Amino acid sequence: MDATELRVEPALDTQTAWEPRIVGFLCLWCSYTGADNAGTARMKYAPNVDIVKVMCSGRIDPDLILTAFAKGADGVMVLGCHVGDCHYISGNHKTMVRMPLLRRVLEDFGIEPERFRHEWVSAAEGEKFSRLVSEMTEQVRELGPLDWKARLKECTGENLGPWGGEHP
Amino acid sequence: MNANGKLRMGVYWASSCGGCDISLLEIGDKILDLAQIADILFWPCVADFKYADVAGYLDGYLDLCFFNGGIRNSEQEQVVRLLRNKSRTLIAYGTCAADGGIPALANLYSSEEIFEASYHENPSIDNEAGVEPQPEVETAIGTLEIPRFYPAVLKLRDVVEVDYVIPGCPPQADDVWETIAALASGAVPVHAGDARIGCNNRSVCDECKREKREVKIKELHRHHEFRPEPGWCLLEQGLLCMGSATRGGCGALCPKVGMRCEGCYGPPPGATDQGASIMGALGALLDAGTEARAQEMVAEIADPTGTFYRFSLASSRLRVSSDRGGRR
Numbered sequence: 001m002d003a004t005e006l007r008v009e010p011a012l013d014t015q016t017a018w019e020p021r022i023v024g025f026l027c028l029w030c031s032y033t034g035a036d037n038a039g040t041a042r043m044k045y046a047p048n049v050d051i052v053k054v055m056c057s058g059r060i061d062p063d064l065i066l067t068a069f070a071k072g073a074d075g076v077m078v079l080g081c082h083v084g085d086c087h088y089i090s091g092n093h094k095t096m097v098r099m100p101l102l103r104r105v106l107e108d109f110g111i112e113p114e115r116f117r118h119e120w121v122s123a124a125e126g127e128k129f130s131r132l133v134s135e136m137t138e139q140v141r142e143l144g145p146l147d148w149k150a151r152l153k154e155c156t157g158e159n160l161g162p163w164g165g166e167h168p
Numbered sequence: 169m170n171a172n173g174k175l176r177m178g179v180y181w182a183s184s185c186g187g188c189d190i191s192l193l194e195i196g197d198k199i200l201d202l203a204q205i206a207d208i209l210f211w212p213c214v215a216d217f218k219y220a221d222v223a224g225y226l227d228g229y230l231d232l233c234f235f236n237g238g239i240r241n242s243e244q245e246q247v248v249r250l251l252r253n254k255s256r257t258l259i260a261y262g263t264c265a266a267d268g269g270i271p272a273l274a275n276l277y278s279s280e281e282i283f284e285a286s287y288h289e290n291p292s293i294d295n296e297a298g299v300e301p302q303p304e305v306e307t308a309i310g311t312l313e314i315p316r317f318y319p320a321v322l323k324l325r326d327v328v329e330v331d332y333v334i335p336g337c338p339p340q341a342d343d344v345w346e347t348i349a350a351l352a353s354g355a356v357p358v359h360a361g362d363a364r365i366g367c368n369n370r371s372v373c374d375e376c377k378r379e380k381r382e383v384k385i386k387e388l389h390r391h392h393e394f395r396p397e398p399g400w401c402l403l404e405q406g407l408l409c410m411g412s413a414t415r416g417g418c419g420a421l422c423p424k425v426g427m428r429c430e431g432c433y434g435p436p437p438g439a440t441d442q443g444a445s446i447m448g449a450l451g452a453l454l455d456a457g458t459e460a461r462a463q464e465m466v467a468e469i470a471d472p473t474g475t476f477y478r479f480s481l482a483s484s485r486l487r488v489s490s491d492r493g494g495r496r
Contacts, residue, residue: 058451063444066485083459096459098451100466105443108276108473109488148486154319155275155487157239157326 020140023068024049024077024133027057029087030122031079037126045130046137049077057081058091062102065116069106069148075115075140077132082120092120114139115146170207175231175352178210178222180251182237182244183271183321188262189213189236191338195345205352206232210251219247225254232351234261238268238482239322243315252328257351257358260324263337266364267434267442268482270337272321273474275481275488279319320489323482331359334366337432337479340418343367367417371436372429376411376420378402384455388468391428402428403453408475412436413445434480441485443476 026032032053038045054060057080065076078099086092099118106116117136121129152158170176181189193199209230210217233255239245252258263269274282287293287300305312324330334347343366350356368375378401389406396405402423403409410431411423422429435442456462469475477484 061444062447063439063441063485066441066444070485093456094451096451096462097454097456097466098447100463101447101450101469101472104466104469105447105473105476109486151489152487154489155322155326155482157322 018145020048020074020137021072022049022075022077022133022136022140023073024051024079025054025057025060025064026051026121027080027087027092028053028055030081030085030120031057031129033123034079034121034125034129037123038130039126041126043126043130045133048137048140049133056086056088056091057095058086058088058093060095060098062098062105065102069111069115069146070152072147072149074143074146075117075136077116077136078118079121079129079132082122085122111146112143114143169231172207174204175206176209176229177206178230178233178251178255179208179213180210180233180235180237180247181213182235182248182265183240184237184262184264184269186213187338188234188264191262191336191341192234192344194338194341196341198345202348206348219250222250222254227253228256230255231257232348233258235259235324236262236265238264238271238324239318239327240271241315241317245318245327248324248328257331258328259347260330260333260362262339263335263432263434263479265324266333266335266483267480268321268323269479272323272480272482273478275320276473279317320487321482325362326482330362333362333364335364335415335433336366336418339366340421343417364415367415367433369437370416372411372414372416372418372420372423372433375416375418376401376423376429378423380404385450385453386455388454388465390470396426398426402426408446408450408469410442410446410476410478412449413439413442413476430478431476432479434483440483442480443473443484446476 026035032051035051057078060078065078068076078095080092080095081087083092083096095118103113103116103118107113117132119132121132179189179192195202208215209225210222233251235248235251235258237244239248260266264271268275283300287295288298301314303314303316334344347366379399380401381404383404385404385406387406388408391407394407396402396407403411407428409423409428411420411429413436414429414431415433415436417433420429431442436445439445454462454465456465481488
């Protein structure tokens with residue numbers, strides 16, 4: 001093989017190459033340990049999830065998820081201990097109500113259901129974690145960028161009509 | 169201030185129902201005191217003023233301007249920019265100006281969907297020719313223009329700098345009078361960022377006299393199917409009362425008479441997104457027990473978005489532009 005043939009791949013175009021950016025809120029005791037489990041077992045999964053470690057999934061205020069979307073996340077994952085396994089006894093009972101509630105609101109807001117995923121991952125379920133991350137990444141990749149920042153411009157008066165910025 | 173020592177005052181009504189204008193009159197016999205301390209120099213609802221009159225004033229000529237309603241079209245934007253320049257103190261008056269109010273719920277729909285409903289679909293519409301208003305029309309006498317429809321309802325702070333915000337749908341008359349009197353006395357700063365006045369730094373729950381029994385919600389109810397027990401917290405009885413996620417200042421008027429709080433004073437102190445506040449609270453309060461029951465209870469809620477964001481969609485995190493048409 002000619003050496004020049006090895007260099008046929010074009011340089012990565014940073015303007016057009018889009019990768020899904022997903023924010024994952026993981027509880028420390030189960031799901032984060034589960035993610036650790038996937039790591040130590042050297043399982044392969046998509047690198048698209050930015051993990052935010054929290055003490056308990058019951059601490060994930062819906063406001064954090066809305067903020068993640070508003071600031072440009074293409075998807076959000078919330079992972080916590082299975083019901084009954086909460087380190088704080090009932091933290092995830094709150095999550096169990098909040099997330100379906102938020103899901104209904106997000107649908108009304110026009111955010112596709114596939115962009116928001118709420119699952120239970122125990123400390124032993126590294127395999128489940130890696131599978132969920134890869135599944136979610138592919139789902140979001142198919143949907144394309146959410147780009148809520150562009151939408152917010154319309155709703156914050158940034159690009160107004162004929163009088164925008166002018167004193168009549 | 170005028171040479172006669174009176175405040176120069178303006179009032180304007182943009183994207184709102186007009187209730188705020190009426191609420192200014194709710195100060196009752198104090199309206200006579202108002203005439204003693206202020207000259208009205210612009211108030212299209214009660215007297216015949218033209219925009220040209222205002223454009224002729226010097227910048228900062230009006231001491232006080234109460235602006236109610238959000239910004240939905242180019243005319244409203246034009247007027248609010250004009251009034252901003254002509255007013256020393258501009259007050260976002262009422263929830264529409266403060267957080268978008270009820271009109272901002274239209275941000276859940278695209279402009280096309282709104283026009284479809286308003287000019288074609290609604291049962292009372294008689295529009296056989298299928299006419300829709302056009303921003304520009306060519307006629308024999310030249311081009312006629314009407315204001316342009318914007319893709320979303322904006323709160324006042326999105327368009328201009330605001331000096332004070334008085335929330336409420338409508339704001340309570342006593343607070344309004346106190347505000348006018350305070351500004352007239354010169355005892356408060358004329359600019360205060362967008363500080364909220366006419367309200368307090370607590371939630372409606374804090375002002376509500378109903379007894380909290382520290383019990384969780386077994387079942388959700390709606391007003392037309394349920395008679396709440398007097399004196400007991402409405403939320404604990406299963407009515408979706410927004411009191412815990414709403415800024416206080418009204419004196420818990422609605423819960424006092426057995427109606428759930430609808431959230432008209434906007435997000436509570438320290439919170440941006442009123443819907444997130446109530447969703448967080450409900451997570452801790454619904455007694456679901458199992459995941460299946462949790463989903464069942466959530467599915468029972470009629471219109472969660474319209475309930476949680478009824479008055480504050482324009483100040484929520486996501487705001488939801490109409491462009492993609494969120495809800496059908």
